[in-house]
Amino acid sequence: MDIVAVSCQHCGASLKVPMGTxxxxxxxxxxxxxxxxxxxxxxxxxxxxxxDSAANVQQQLHDLRTEVEIARLDAAWQAxxxxxxxxxxxYGRGVPRQEFAVIPMVIFVIVAGLLxxxxxxTFAVIVGLLGLLSMFVTTIAASNYQNERAKYEAKRQGLGxxxxxxxxxxxPRNGHYF
Ligand SMILES: [Zn+2]
Numbered sequence: 001m002d003i004v005a006v007s008c009q010h011c012g013a014s015l016k017v018p019m020g021t022x023x024x025x026x027x028x029x030x031x032x033x034x035x036x037x038x039x040x041x042x043x044x045x046x047x048x049x050x051x052d053s054a055a056n057v058q059q060q061l062h063d064l065r066t067e068v069e070i071a072r073l074d075a076a077w078q079a080x081x082x083x084x085x086x087x088x089x090x091y092g093r094g095v096p097r098q099e100f101a102v103i104p105m106v107i108f109v110i111v112a113g114l115l116x117x118x119x120x121x122t123f124a125v126i127v128g129l130l131g132l133l134s135m136f137v138t139t140i141a142a143s144n145y146q147n148e149r150a151k152y153e154a155k156r157q158g159l160g161x162x163x164x165x166x167x168x169x170x171x172p173r174n175g176h177y178f
Contacts, residue, residue, distance in 0.1 A: 002018070003018060006024075006044050009033060009045055009046050010031040013026055031047075077156075080148055096145050101139045108130055108134065112127040
């Protein structure tokens with residue numbers, strides 16, 4: 001059987017082992033070693049170091065999976081958010097805001113008041129009811145949006161990583177509504 005000489009990765013002691021040996025404990029310093037055969041070169045590696053690097057690879061794999069999961073979650077939320085947007089007429093589409101429920105309501109009340117003053121009671125009641133309906137629809141849309149956002153943020157926080165909405169939140173154009 002061929003005997004090969006390797007040096008301990010830890011203390012440098014020269015060790016003679018039969019070719020093909022995999023595990024070895026250094027006779028000089030007692031470090032557990034793995035013998036690596038790579039082509040013509042034979043060298044030793046501390047066994048704990050290789051366990052470290054195995055753990056490292058595991059960790060990297062885990063991080064990578066988390067990143068993929070986060071990217072998927074973010075993309076799903078962006079699509080969901082887009083679908084929950086409502087039309088603000090000439091202002092374009094935006095996320096539903098509870099505050100905005102009041103504006104059409106006020107307009108409807110004013111119109112209903114004018115109709116009432118003109119003695120047009122039936123129309124006044126109809127317009128008033130439309131105002132209520134519009135307020136309900138906006139309120140429901142806004143609360144649905146808030147729920148969906150909260151669900152996404154909770155999942156996102158569970159996965160760790162940075163706050164994905166931070167840059168939007170800090171954008172003054174989004175105010176505190178994002
Ligand atoms: Zn040694």
